[in-house]
Amino acid sequence: MTRETKRKISTFLRYFVLIAVGFVMVYPLIWMVGATFKTNNEIFSSVGFIPKNPTLDGYKNAMKSYGGDIDLVKAMINTYSIVIPKVVFTIISATITAYGFARFEFKGKGILFAVLMSTLFLPQVVLNVPQYIMFNKFGWINHPMYLALIVPTIFATDTYFVFMLIQFLRNIPRELEEAAKIDGCNSIKTLWYVIVPMLKPSIVSCALFQFMWSSNDFMGPLLYVNTPARYPASIFVKMSMDGDTGFDWNRVLAMSLISIIPSLIVFFLAQDSFIDGIAAGGVKG
Secondary structure (H helix, E strand, C coil), rough: CCCHHHHHHHHHHHHHHHHHHHHHHHHHHHHHHHCCCCCCHHCCCCCCCCCCCCCCCCHHHHHCCCCCCHHHHHHHHHHHHHHEEEEEEEEHHHHHHHHHHHHCCCCCCHHHHHHHHHHHHHCHHHHHHHHHHHHHHHHHCCCCCHHHHHHHHHHCCCCCHHHHHHEEEECHHHHHHHHHCCCCCCCHHHHHHHHHHHHHHHHHHHHHHHHHHHCCHHHHHHCCCCCHCCHHHHHHHHHHHCCCCCCHHHHHHHHHHHHHHHHHHHHHCCCCHHHHHHHHHCCCC
């Protein structure tokens, strides 16, 4: 067997394994699309994608209200009333915090950075009780503006994004900032006109992560939102599943599919910057 033949066989096997693994990972989502057109009996009796007797009842019922003053459209509006402010405040606070730690020297910097990084290893469940007590005293529980979910992002509480941006900042030459200072830029102008444009790939990555995580968040709204009319889509889908009287799985799957479409659209529109940001954030200069 020649070296060229071995190379072709090796390439074929690699691509075959990658395609097979990719198909296994993607097929549940593909199956969910097909299952939205199936009846309950067919969903639990077949693993195939194509429905034998297609029906649109799942999508018709998905748009109905199931108790209270809320339906899927209102739930999705509630979802993005939380998601969009969280994304905006996260990007602003994480960028400023990362810039401060990466470029400035101040007393106690090492200790503060160590404390900041230690929060990465702290499970969220540990913070639920003290946060609930504090937010309840502030009057933020069940607030119409979702303050308990949005306000913490103003203070760069998502440490992962700060760490990611710091890693990217280490790859930006300091000479660019020094040149900006010579031209009369202060720290704020340097950040806005020099650093932020170069941080764009990593900022997009952080925004996408926050967008998807916040869209899928279940525990936060469950703790801090008590009024059904203010529920986001994640809780509305669960609320529509009545375990006592039974429910139509095609309706539940249709609601789930509709609710994730915005996240898929945003990801595919920004995937190039997302990949660049992840790659750049993983390289230490």
